[in-house]
Amino acid sequence: MRKLDFASLQVKNLEVSKAFYTDKLGFELSEMTNPEACIFKYNKNEASFAIRKPIGNLDGKELGVGASLWFAIDDKIEELQSKLSEKGVTLLGKINNTPFGKTVMVKDPDGYIITFLEQTITTNNE
Secondary structure (H helix, E strand, O other): OOOOOOEEEEOOOHHHHHHHHHHHOOOEEOOOOEOOEEEEEEOOOOEEEEEEOOOOOOOOOOOOOOOEEEEEOOOOHHHHHHHHHHOOOOEOOOOEEEOOEEEEEEEOOOOOEEEEEEEOOOOOOO
16 A cells, blocks of 8 residues: 545534534535535645545444544644634644644544644755
8 A cells, every 4th residue: 555545534414524624624625526525625735535424324333533634734833723722623732742743633523633733844964
């Protein structure tokens, strides 16, 4: 396997999750349409993923446990953290310093962890 090309999260309420991702996190809907899903673009069309109505019965099942999506951002992580707080998004802790860069994490309505990453820039000279 070389790379993950696309991710799709099953959600309990498509409209609630759609509002969270667009209004709270700032994702834009793609021009692609599907009555069973919302397809998003983010960061100048570089990242694409979807939320979708359940495939099968999810009654009584806990979603999101053990799943996390990471999105690289162009902005400073502190700016994003401030914007998310202003919009009432629940942050999972403070900004983290990781080997990949600084991260901030949020939880979506179904319990999926969404991690935003301000990547550490390295050059070949280092």
